[in-house]
Amino acid sequence: MNQDQNQLSTVFHVTHWKAGSQWLHRILRDIAPSRIVDPQLFERQFLDTPLVTGAVYPTVYVTKEQFYSVNLPANYRKFVVIRDLRDTLVSAYFSIRYSHAIIHKSLAEWRQRLESISLEDGLLMLMEEWLPLSANIQRSWVDSGETFIRYEDLLHGDTEILQDVLIRQCDIGVSQDTVEKIILKNRFENLTNGRKPGDEDRMAHERKGISGDWQNYFTPLVTDEFNRLFGRLLVETGYQLAEPGIR
Template sequence: MLGLLRHTLFGRLGHNGLAPSPTKVRVPTVFHITHHKAGSQWVHAILHTLAYHHLVLPEVDNRQFMNRPVENGKIYPTLYITREEFHSVALPRKYHRFVIIRDLRDTLISLYFSLKYSHPILRSEHNLMRQRLHELNMEDGLLHVAETSLIRPAMIQWSWLAARERLYRYEDLLEHDEELFEEIFLKVCRLPFSRQQVREAVRTHRFEARTKGRPRGIEDVHAHERKGIAGDWRNYFTDKVYDYVKSRYGSLLIATGYEKNFQW
């Protein structure tokens, strides 16, 4: 952490020996596009460490992006939007974006626990969903979430996939975080960070650091960072949930490369 403070983008000395003002450091316009439960808060935290003064902070229903003019030279983390929604607003002439997705089966499990225990109650329907999930057994609860809340992440994935967008997978980021975030921030988005700055920010916000030492794979259903692993759906799917997800979302799982065919 000390190294990050010493070498932060906003701590480098200018020609007069003084650190430049954070607001005077120029960055390109960048959009982080994703869906719920695909590491959005993790990416946001890394960007918060690297370039807080240039972030446009997320709001409910993407209001910071959909309802107000886009600010040039700002970074927009955590946009839960389809490609059509992205292009429905007036965009700067030049910008960079990156899209992160997650296996919809793990997204379903993470949504279930989040909606049932840890997600902030931001709307009345969130409270109704929480009450409903506490009334249902786990199998029926998973089916209920798959029939309702999983539709939106699937729509977002389909929209960007259909446009042949490069999709970064949450699972790959878990295993190769330093290398892939370096690629995203420095090569794709051309942000003015050094390799060291990116890697130190990534290390600062790894699962173990954000959970005060709880290793990945050790579950806390009441925490936002519940488990931090890929493939957890296998621990929860019943035959009924399996059949529903395969029939409803199987084609998307194949299209996004999570499965080769329907024999899973």
């Protein structure tokens, strides 16, 4: 590593699954391609490997406790992104069932099960078995009182928020004009050959690109079970709880 990189901030994008992590991964890779440390299964690149000073770590899926358990570089910066857990669940359902590469046996098992049950049962199953990991990440950062960014706010203010986060807060070492051009390049329409946000392609990783999509899929049973398990966390992260027994 050259001397200049040793003087740069080490940047961590902390998040949970299905919270726009691959969108932000592409943005960070375009901004600092030579500094990216590729994500690995089970966060081995962060938890099990010495950290690289001056590098950029996208999609670090860890709790606050896990984050501070490692030997962090002296000049590190981080930003935390979360998403409405209901949209997180719906996005996971379609990703696991249709579009996600099978990178671990658990994904293959979930896909096989989802193909044999109804959408409602599939959401209930993933709510019990898959969603708690993302909820635990959210809860740890919310309980800590540290600041976080909501995915929904990024959808409507990506340039303003990310320029502030990446340039002012994280000191990523790239000009404002460059960051803006890269953000615009990676917007939903540009990544999907002109498909508008809300136009669904279930087989694509960029499936729909909107917030609030959970309302199209949650049944009263799913709503009630979600409220029971995650309703308090939903409110604590600034989202509005749905009325019991309705979508």
